[in-house]
Amino acid sequence: MKKITNDTYQETYFEETLDNGLHVVLWNKPGFEKSYFMIATPLGALDMEQVDEAGKEITFPAGIAHFLEHKMFEDETCDIMDKFSKMGANVNAFTSYTETAYYFSTSGDPIQPLHLLLELAQNLHISKASVEKEKGIIIQELNMYKQMSDSRLLMETFTSLFVNHPMRFDIGGDDKSVSSITYEQLQDCYRLNYHPSKMILIGVSGHDPKQLMKEIRDDQSQREFSKVAHVTRKSYDEPKDVARPSFSFEMDVTTPKLAVAYKLEGIADWKERLKLEWAFRILLDASFTSLNPDYQQWLDEKIINDYFGYDADFGTDYGFLMFYNETDNVEQFRSFIHSSLKKVRDNGIQESTLNQLKRRYFGQAVRSLNNFDEIAVTYMRNFFNHIDFFETMDMAMKITLDDLWYAMDQIDSAREAVVTILPKK
């Protein structure tokens, strides 16, 4: 068990890769009553097509990772959620575009629920009948998100940006794809993606890490896993153009909402990707918030309101930048984005602003370490991207003005998609 201590953030964790390949991280939080454990696999909504070592492609319907997440909680002999509850632990799970994670928290002894978490993630007990029954619940979940205007705007923006890439689908799929998922497909998807050698277990706890690691080692040494083919997520070639340059639809909203988004290139190298993500964040925080002296004027002239925001994200084979707002005047907002981006490109960012933001991010990074689930999720994402946890946090401090110029150059205004939600008449 390797001990890692960071003096800047005053944090310690322990890590070990077990014989079966499961990577275990135990983050030590002395004095806390609560424990939080998460086990995750890099199977997400983007894994609709996977490729094995022989080059064979395996295809799944949209939403399969999320469907599998639901079914992992099934057991023919007992209700797993109920079992966690009886141990005084709250269990839950989530599926993102790139991973599925199962986690519990408890303020009691974490040992029993920890064994149960491993049991949950390392066994699949489903029947054809139970697969059919789950479809109703999942479709209700999709409907719930569908009538939330914010998540709908995001979903439709991705659909507008991407032609081939699975980012164009909702994480949960749609009614049709969910209805088409079969018992056999779930079994295949599980077998290929839930082997311990693909997964990580992270615990954030005040309990003795040596004792916890021993429990985990003992647990894992008693479980058997058949050898599994190594599969990878298929990479997609996206055309430069967006799928839908302009798209609008009606919803029961009071004020029109819109997104102006740009398709960007994905970046395979994780360090470069991380650097670019930070550069975009700095660029956007410096140019589209109150740090910009024009910000007040934009509000006064009603070009933006308090809903205005932005986001940029990159994967190995996709990237996007989006701005969103509430306004009746779509064209005014669009030309505001164009002129603002041009201004940033012409004038750049002041070094003093860059340093001010670095000071802000340092404070935020330290404070983020209060949060158990944030530690676990960040560690898990970094692990799957082969990035060191503290290196990620320190990366912001190393961004230069040149990195910001490089980020600006990535935006191609021709690759734009505008999505508008209009109030129903």
Add this chain to the structure above:
Amino acid sequence: MNMDEGVQIRLLKTDKFKDIGCSIRFLNPLTAKEATARSLLALMLCDRCEKYDTKQKMADIADELYGITLNAQTMGYGKAQVLEIRSKIINPRYVQDDQLLKTWLDFLHEVIFHPKKQQGKLDQELFQEAKEILQFKMDRSKDEPSQWSVMRCLQLAGEGTALGISALGDPALLANMQISDVSDVYEAMIQTAPIEIIVCGDFDEAQMRNAIKSAFPFAFRKPSELVHYAAQISKREGIIEEYRDISQTSVMMLWFTHTEITDQDYWKLKVANAMLGQYSPSLLFQEVREKNSLCYSIFSNLISFDGALGIMTGIEKENLEKTLDLIHIQMDRMKNGEFDEELLTTSKMLLINSLRSTKDDMGSLFSLAYQNALLKQQSEIEDLVKIIQNTTKEDVVRVMKKCTHALTYVLTKEDDHEENNK
């Protein structure tokens, strides 16, 4: 220790957290007009002040302090509306800056005592901007059907009473709000509202107490009065359906518990609520979601300072009758004691687990300390754990039998024939 009876400082010293947080809470009577004015005030206070008179200057000082957080929000507590100003700062041990906390408290002093003014009154431009933002926030709450259903149900059942007033304010009153209305609530807040200043984190207690006293020299004022109650009569009864063009039907069912938060039965009611719909083993989750696949999300929640209990879910319209029947059946099962002893044991354990987790979260520590202040009691977590542990099946049945159905609110899509008849 008291600055005086109406202004209290509570220091929650712990070395668990990476930051130090300060929550300043002003207690005010809840009326629709003043609630609206106070929501505007909350937006104005955090936006700019006399010394830092632009958003940019506010951002600059926040970044100088390593990205502090600053929020102002309004919350309903029974017959009262609380305006809270909350800020968090990195613990100085990470940056070796011995002036950091002083600069922070000086900044909070400016925010609270010196809002941006023009000719002695709160700034007109800032007021207009806050009014527009609040209007957007109110409109946006309509856009989320589940959130809207909860608000409408409380509004209809509690019309003319504290239950019916949203802590965000009243959209109907917003347009006619004058700057003098906001100035009045600001002056009342500074001069007469009972105040709790809660500071949490790792610091020297004596130094922090002195620093707080010096940064927040509030005038003498009367202590708070009790603000909790138990709602008795619903202004509307049965089922009210309203229509919007939405894909999923939202349901909010309201019961009056007839148990006040200071009642000996209150924590027994918490156990009953946990069994009914707080956690996954609960009757509602098991029967409505797991066995009948009618919904993705269903839960019950206590509105503790008003003596009410709400059940929220989202379903397909054609399943409405079946779902409402099933929910009523679960309520009846609770009242008749038709549940396993195991559900009682498990729910107690989960409730205790969640209560103990309070100690690990600064926001929860603020809430618990403030609840104790409002109720003029000093409940320690382990005292509450004992009450939960001693709750029996008979206790649960007794508190549930006191509950009366107040109103069921349904937000749904109009049937085609209803649309045609219009």
